[in-house]
Amino acid sequence: MNTDVDLSERHLLMRDVVMRAFTLVGHLRAHFDRLAAEMDLTPMQARALHNLGEPRSMSDLADMLHCDASNVTGIADRLEERGLIERRPDPGDRRRKRLVVTPAGVDLHRAMRTRIVEGHPFNALGDDELAALRDLLDAALAATAPAETR
Amino acid sequence: MNTDVDLSERHLLMRDVVMRAFTLVGHLRAHFDRLAAEMDLTPMQARALHNLGEPRSMSDLADMLHCDASNVTGIADRLEERGLIERRPDPGDRRRKRLVVTPAGVDLHRAMRTRIVEGHPFNALGDDELAALRDLLDAALAATAPAETR
């Protein structure tokens, strides 16, 4: 009584790939979020730190994080309270604030980046396999659209 | 002033693959959710329908959807109100309810499955590429853990 019986071979193959892609990304996200939690960061705080390799305005960061600018206020608040980032005035536009990572923030980010390799789902793949995977994902993405960072 | 400069080649490669994986799954999810919305289904309602190819109990469905059983009540409520599924008594255990897709539900599910191919991010890939992608994802998942359906 399974309704899958009338799916074409290609449809079944696509479904297999989609399922695995979702599962794998679920693992990647869980891995990242677990590590963030160990550093006492919410996932969004960790992603913010991750995206402040160079200073950005609040609204630019909102774009990077694919969220509304109003959310960034709270994220920046808590990172600043912990001394991981600073709000600095923008010389060219007094409406803007430049979010700059402090030395303590750089240290924490570096520590997180170092530890992220442990238990990473992609450890199982060799360099050649990773490169092949990247190229296949590129081919699929080429037909679709822009980028997204994490 | 970019902090990425001290990342190893392999680390950079992994980061590239992770970014692409997140982006691609974002597209897949958006594609699925958009189609669900066109059918006037929330994403979870659509996933429930997707996972009722054969009848299941509420708690079994909760396991498939990776959510708490208390959420399934509302999902089933709305699908039942629309006549897409039915709650039937379980002959062997009077605590249990069997969720069964109605003919109308089967029709809607089939329509959704047919339409999902249009604009699907994986249309850009040929059968060989899809198979290669599946195998690479399998290799990455083999080292990690169990499955997840959508």
Added chain:
DNA sequence: TATTGTTATACTCTATAACTATA
């Protein structure tokens, strides 16, 4: 008149706890 950042607020999604009826 438009934009940056902030605040207050509301909405969605999900989990927890308490309850019932069965087992």
Added chain:
DNA sequence: TATAGTTATAGAGTATAACAATA
């Protein structure tokens, strides 16, 4: 004593709207 399903409720995450300062 434990489990299936329901209900009420609370929390996290996110978006919308209104506002002050500045462009």
